[in-house]
Every structure is written in structure tokens, then in C-alpha cells.
Amino acid sequence: MKTPPCALLAEVRTFRQNHPDVRYVDLIALDIPGHFYGKRYPVEMLEKVAAGSPLKLPQNAVLLGVQGGLFKIGDYCFNDGDPDANRRLVPGTLKPVSWESQPLGQMLITSDGTDAPIEFEPREVLARVLQRLQHKGIHPMVAFELEFYLFDKKLADGLPQFPRDPLSDDADDQPNLHIERLSRFGAVLDDMAQTARDQGIDSTVITAELGPGQFEINFSHSDDALRAADWAALFCRSTRGVALKHGYRASFMAKPYLQFPGSGMHVHISLYDGAGNNLLAAHQQQPLRHAVAGCLQLLPHCMPIFAPNHNALRRLGGTVNAATRASWGFEDRDACVRIPESDPRNLRIEHRLASADANPYLVLAAILAGLEHGLETRQEPIAPLNDDRSSGTDFPVEMLDAVRAMQHHRVVRDTLGAEFVDVYCENKRQDHLAFQQEIHAREYRWFL
Incomplete structure (x- = not known):
């Protein structure tokens, strides 16, 4: 290295x-x-x-x-x-x-x-997972997708405001997927994409999402998984900077509006052997099923990584395409683990649970640990949502419950590192407690 x-x-x-x-x-x-x-x-x-x-x-x-x-x-x-x-x-x-x-x-x-190396540094955690996979002859191909919101630069009593349409000066308060929204915000979006490319980030498709001022950026698939996570991290930094230059705020906050969709981090992963063969497609895609089973088994025990704060937990199950249980399905955006339609060469999973403000190094490390666990234990997954819309297993949606589920799970400790798990869980626990130390105005309205 x-x-x-x-x-x-x-x-x-x-x-x-x-x-x-x-x-x-x-x-x-x-x-x-x-x-x-x-x-x-x-x-x-x-x-x-x-x-x-x-x-x-x-x-x-x-x-x-x-x-x-x-x-x-x-x-x-x-x-x-x-x-x-x-x-x-x-x-x-x-x-x-x-x-x-x-x-x-x-x-x-x-x-x-x-x-x-610092055992609990996020990039080092991912590097260790990748090194272990490489020793096993497994080579990931990875692509991130990130959703984010644009807001007006000025806050109103500390609350975000819809971004102003630069053509009409009206608020972008009509959530939709229309291509015209890309044109109306073209100057800032084009600058974000070009700045990303200047940073060495191979960004591709830009989509107007369902929320007001919400957009999504896709990155190319990379056979260097560390670099793919670098791209996701660097894009967040540059996008916030470019937005301010254009008179907006950009945020990867998971759930800025209760009534509109949250912002997610979607991760596409294929696994190849040294000869370039897609491991998930072998033997009538049986390894794909094993990998899915492993992901779903570890998912409830990695929730502090996928939803790293109180606001990120708000995103889960609240609106369209946000899972409420650990589930999977073919071409199903309600699933945590989606299998997009593809040919055998490009067969992959799309992990859709993580919030956009999650740490990309840790998200990728946790997903790869689940895939690795599934390939080794070779268990069958639960039924896909295509066969049973009620299929799925529960995951914790309160931070302290999530921390307890993660901290003492043997496989998570073995695959991500016991020292990292202890440090990370305590960090999340202390952040949660610090968040609870401030009395919100709502408490006075309800209880004074």
C-alpha cells in the first residue's frame, strides 16, 4: 500500500x-x-x-x-x-x-x-476488510450513489428554507422527478459535477429526486474500493463548498423534512475472482443468495454505521423507498438489498439502507463484511419481497438499542475489529447522550 x-x-x-x-x-x-x-x-x-x-x-x-x-x-x-x-x-x-x-x-x-495504523480510523477499517478479501481471492467492484438537498443559504429561525429557483425566484417547493428541475438549477449542479471531476471523482448521472431541492449523483464503478469510498467522502466536501459559492446550502442530512423523502447512500457491489469472473453469478447465482443472506444477518448489528445519528434513524420507513425491515428483492426499491437487473458479468447487489451522512468507509466495510460472512456460511436468505411483501427481519431503530446490538456481536467484532467496534459504539453512545442534554422548545409546550 x-x-x-x-x-x-x-x-x-x-x-x-x-x-x-x-x-x-x-x-x-x-x-x-x-x-x-x-x-x-x-x-x-x-x-x-x-x-x-x-x-x-x-x-x-x-x-x-x-x-x-x-x-x-x-x-x-x-x-x-x-x-x-x-x-x-x-x-x-x-x-x-x-x-x-x-x-x-x-x-x-x-x-x-x-x-x-490506527485501528479505529474509518479508512483503516475498510483497508483491513479489503486486505482480508484479497487474500481470499475476492475483488470488489464498487459504485456509490449519494442523495442530497439544496437549501436557501439563509435559515429561517434556524430552520432550512426551500432553495429559490434562479429563473423564477420562486421556492422549489414542488417535489418531482422532472428534468426541468435539473435545468433550473443547472448552474450549481454543473459546477458540482465539474468540481467533482476536477477532484478526480468519476461522477456520472445527476437525477432530480422527489424532495424539494433534492438531487442524486452517481459515481462510476471502481475496482479500487478504497478509492470509491474516497470519492464519496470528497464529493460531500466539494458539494457543500460549491453550493455556498452559488448562494445555497447543500446538506447530506438524512431527513431534513419529515414530510419529504430522506437522503440515502446507495452502494453497488460486485465480487470478482482473480480471473475477472463474477463470483456472485456462479453456480446459477447461488453465491448471490448466500451473500444476500450474510448481508441481512449482519445488517441489524451494523445499524449505528448505516444510521449514525438520531436524524438518520428518522429516515427509516417514513416515506417512499425507505426500508422498515432487513429485506431483499429483485428490482425492488423498497428492499434494503436490491438486485438490479443485469447480465451475469455485471450481477451485483445494491445496498440501500445507509443514510447519505453515514461514513462511506464504514458503510462499505460493513456491507463487505456481510457479503464475506454469507459466502462463508452459505445459508439461504429469507424470501425476497417479490415473493412475500411481508418478508424481512427487524432491526433496531433507537440508537442505544442499535449500539447494544452491534457492540457484542461476535461476527461484527471479528470482521470489523473488536477495538474499532468498542470505540465506535462508545462514540455513538456518547453522541446520543450529548444530543439528549438540550431541552427542545417542544418539551416546554408539552410539559411546562
């Missing part, structure tokens, strides 16, 4: 030649809640890092809560001296930032592939 210093140094020097006005580069990584943290480096210092100088950041930056605070998790944060940990530059991710007011660059960093 290590890249020779000469290749990284060449990448930095080429960047400097192509962007001589850039003086600083943001070195960024995703923490447990899915926010970027990092440092802003002078570009000349980046050359030293690329040449082999150590790059260290606090280990516990990965553990930040959703509001940026530190929680006591075991001995981390308050009894460990807050140590630094090595990071490395992720090759191919040094790109210009076009949405800031000054010329800037950004580059991903990670602890995976270093001498002492």
Missing part, C-alpha cells in the same frame, strides 16, 4: 508547476462521525512530507464527536497523553480547491499502510 517517495514527490512538484498560485494545501482525513479533520500545510512543506519526512497528527482526532468534542472512551482522550500518530499521503488525491476565496489545494491522508 506504500507509494515510493519519488512518485509522491513527483505528484507534489507537478501540482506546484500546474498551480503556482497555491500556497497552502489542506491535508484531510475522515473521522468517525464522517467529518474531515486535518492541517493546512504550506506547499513547500508538503514536498518534504512527500520526500519522506514524518507526518503526524493527534491520534484522538479520529474520535471526535459529531460536534467536535472529545469523549472519554476507555483510556483514549484523557488517560493516554493524547499521542500523535503517523499518517501518510494518499497518492493521486492532491487536487486544487476551487470553491474557496483563495487558491488552495487539498490531499487525503490516512493511517492505513503506516507502520502503526
